[in-house]
Amino acid sequence: MPDYQAPLRDLRFVMDEMLDYPTHYAGLPGGEEATPDVVGAILEEGARFAREELLPLNQSGDLEGCLLEGGEVKTPKGFKEAYSRYVEGGWPSLAADPEQGGQGLPPSLAMVLSEMICATNLAWGMYPGLSHGAADALRHHGTEAQQATYLSKLVEGVWTGTMCLTEPHCGTDLGLIKTRAVPNEDDSYTLSGTKIFISAGDHDLAENIVHLVLAKLPDAPAGSKGISLFVVPKFLPDADGNPGARNGVSCGSLEHKMGIHGNATCVMNFDGARGFLVGKPHKGLACMFTMMNAARIGVGIQGLGLTEASFQNALAYARDRLQMRALSGAKAEDKPADPIIVHPDVRRMLLTQKAFAEGGRMLVLYAAQMVDVVERSDDAEQTERAETLLGLLTPIVKAFLTEVGFEATNEGVQVFGGHGFIQEWGMEQLVRDARITRLYEGTTGIQALDLLGRKVLMSQGETLKVFTKEIHKFCQAEEGNPDMAEFVRPLAKLNAEWGELTMGVGMKAMNDREEVGAASVDYLMYSGYVTLAYLFARAAKQAKSALAAGTDDAAFYRAKVNTARFYYERLLPRTRAHVQMIQAGGESLMALSPDDFGRGFEI
Amino acid sequence: MPDYQAPLRDLRFVMDEMLDYPTHYAGLPGGEEATPDVVGAILEEGARFAREELLPLNQSGDLEGCLLEGGEVKTPKGFKEAYSRYVEGGWPSLAADPEQGGQGLPPSLAMVLSEMICATNLAWGMYPGLSHGAADALRHHGTEAQQATYLSKLVEGVWTGTMCLTEPHCGTDLGLIKTRAVPNEDDSYTLSGTKIFISAGDHDLAENIVHLVLAKLPDAPAGSKGISLFVVPKFLPDADGNPGARNGVSCGSLEHKMGIHGNATCVMNFDGARGFLVGKPHKGLACMFTMMNAARIGVGIQGLGLTEASFQNALAYARDRLQMRALSGAKAEDKPADPIIVHPDVRRMLLTQKAFAEGGRMLVLYAAQMVDVVERSDDAEQTERAETLLGLLTPIVKAFLTEVGFEATNEGVQVFGGHGFIQEWGMEQLVRDARITRLYEGTTGIQALDLLGRKVLMSQGETLKVFTKEIHKFCQAEEGNPDMAEFVRPLAKLNAEWGELTMGVGMKAMNDREEVGAASVDYLMYSGYVTLAYLFARAAKQAKSALAAGTDDAAFYRAKVNTARFYYERLLPRTRAHVQMIQAGGESLMALSPDDFGRGFEI
Structure with missing residues (x-):
């Protein structure tokens, strides 16, 4: 069975040393609670939870799958118990607003934990994962009454949430949706229609499920400007706020x-379901984007988690499996053959995984600081810059990390040779699980249009300049440093080229x-490679500084x-x-x- | 359910127009039977068989899988009946030697049919597919008695064959095998050991199964020089040559x-099984290579078949699925949205599939002519050249076509968006089936070492020169043709670069x-891209000539x-x-x- 250890040393390097999270947290309203000690303890406990509670259910959940019995979904054995312990441990509320019952820790911390969850059990992680988006949408766009009814339940985790967008004939093009919402005499609406691909649409983990649903009002304009957002609970809350009558x-x-x-991907039928408008009529798509941006970063983190999981297990196998002698002569003369990690091409595959895992982690943690600022900072200028940069990076995080995550999990299979194709080893499951990440929450093609069309070109390149200027500054600062030339010279060239290509x-x-x-x-792929090049240059600088200053962890920094x-x-x-392909037109x-x-x- | 039409028009283009198969067949001993009419009729009948008999069993076979009941393997519903019709139709013997009951048609023709089989039902195709290798090994290395006993049965298809190489602790490194063969007092041996990953190791399609097994004799030298090859039938033939006593x-x-x-991948236990030495003691690995080279090209064809299957279904979906308007304005104003084939990135994915399918087909048919020559020609010089070139191309066919086949089947999923992840559409099965092709019969890494180490560098580059000279000649001949400059200029550069890189x-x-x-x-990947560039340049020349000469099929040639x-x-x-990556060292x-x-x- 695959094993997993949360990459705590690498996390500490990126957070504490490279991106100076301690100062970042100290300056963040509410972030002062997140002292290095607290953060360290949370990460260790999260690592334990992922490894001990979630990992053992990953293969069994894959084999067992979900069942629909009598109209109710049954999740694989152990999922419900793990979810209960997750709620008991207070994990769902970690980064939520204290006003809504949250612990008020920075969102970035939840993102780090999310990597561990995705690495150990992606299918399970999607049940609580979807709740965040639903909670976000209600927090930003819900009425006070809606927040009072739904938000604390979602934050606490006793209820979970979904996003109901896709219909059989439309996914990307939500303007085509057919689900209808007809106003009732009270403040409610009656929803009718069919939604598909609803992750965690039904399950037995929580006592209620809160669906956020896109639908059209009778007077809706055609297309994407006529979409409204509704909250539709599985059970209508009674006067005490507890799950009451079954909704349609x-x-x-x-x-x-x-x-x-292990995750229930549901066709959801709305047959005269009672729902409540969230936000303004016909403005549902904008409300949904609140959820979607966070969800997109979340999917990028899935790519990262799967990459790390595959890397760790491929590494263990490559050290253990004896096959052939090194071309330059035997390395393990006492054994019948050398461990395959001696072979350069096996190392190439492992290093590809390692580089995408560590590079992806830097990218996520870099973006996560901006998420913290956008969500928590009261400094307008800082917030605006973070919003701009986060807007640029979101499609890169989502699409680049899932594209290379798919590659990396496939390299993991390849290191195992024929055994990688066998279910028992768990490596092929990582590939199958990773495959969806390139598709949902907007395919790679959609992310790429968002990046180049909406973010870069629609801003006349200004959004991109915010980032390339930062890279330029870094390169300038290191220009005279011969020790960094191997990184800074190519990076400076790429950074200039990025602007020219865009033009x-x-x-x-x-x-x-x-x-x-x-x-x-x-x-998009070009942008991803350059972004990781910038972060790797910063990492190298940090590591070289540590080595120059003297350290008892030299092996880590050299690696x-x-x-x-x-x-x-x-x-x-x-x-x-x-x-060349961009320029080909x-x-x-x-x-x-x-x-x-x-x-x-x-x- | 996915559909499939054999690419008969494209096959005719490559065979009849570009590579002049009619002349090739006419000059081949025994090939004179393969007139264009005969070839055409066989391809059409093969296309029908693949589409009508195999395709309908592909998804059901995937869902059902194989069962082991009472020590016997049961294949999915319909597999046995399809195999019977395959045997009745005379397909297994198509390209076999008439002396052994074959029809004596050129091997290349069987390879073309193999593309159709792999495109419609890879799992099924592996049952008859493995028999070819076993028959080859016996034909080249078996005694007359062994040939009399086994060969005609394999050729006819009433018995099937396997290759038993891999053991739990060794796949690539066969020198480590532990299966033992102890001589008996008669001409037989007693085999004991365990083999894994044995495709078609047991099944209910044929009345007997002929295992070709690698094992070590008691006096075997250590390592790969101490391996012998044995034939071990499931049922020992009786005096009349019919299946008799059950073997161990x-x-x-x-x-x-x-x-x-749908293919039974078996752990095979040899418990005192009776076997017979094939070829000389300790020379088993060389005998096995006879099988392996053909098998490797066969796996490359699997990559090609899956690419074509994925392309055809993605194309149908892209024409049908309505989603968003073209960025340059609506194309299907009468519909609620445009078919997604209007979007450039969807076209990029479809064209990637199309180019790899058509490029792969050219490569296979180009290599297939060499297979014909090696197997059938009595011209020593021609044979030597074909052997050299085929040796160079075999790892490219195997690894390049499976690497790009995996990419292409994944593009197929991506064109379908979220629906691509759903089993019902059949696109994700093509990805799962394609994944093994990068692994078995030697991983991509092993093929790459074979290409660069054994084939290219061990010959001091001479093997490569045979091919680059051919490309050079082509470029020289077209040098003055402005109409071909867009292809010939970059090709000539690449061809020169190939030699320099190698040096x-x-x-x-x-x-x-x-x-x-x-x-x-x-x-290896570089070599694959250059090889396809050469073939695409030849295809473009052929198509441009046809257009210049006037044709009623201009759309095909323009495409x-x-x-x-x-x-x-x-x-x-x-x-x-x-x-750059090669040069990085x-x-x-x-x-x-x-x-x-x-x-x-x-x-």
């Missing part, structure tokens, strides 16, 4: 999926809007410098391909008619 | 796998053998030119990354000690 919403069936079998695409797009879509995914070097030498060259993409695509096989 | 070989358990659920790695490897492993996978252009503009740039791979890899999480 139920799980019609469970999807059979490639992975995340190039922007110019082309003025003549032909399709050029945005033609460049977008390559642009960090080497991982950065590997990243620069063996992963960053991928930018060369992306640059859309002509070869747009030339064929839909019919002509099939000329080779259609008669 | 049985399926101990079935592996639970990520994919190819560079060779020089480094003289100082440090690990540099071979450090460069190998990037070198072909555009696909070549897409390949050059949007896939070939990946070589830029591989070049192994230092950053080899720097960390096995302990240092885990410094971030190990306490």
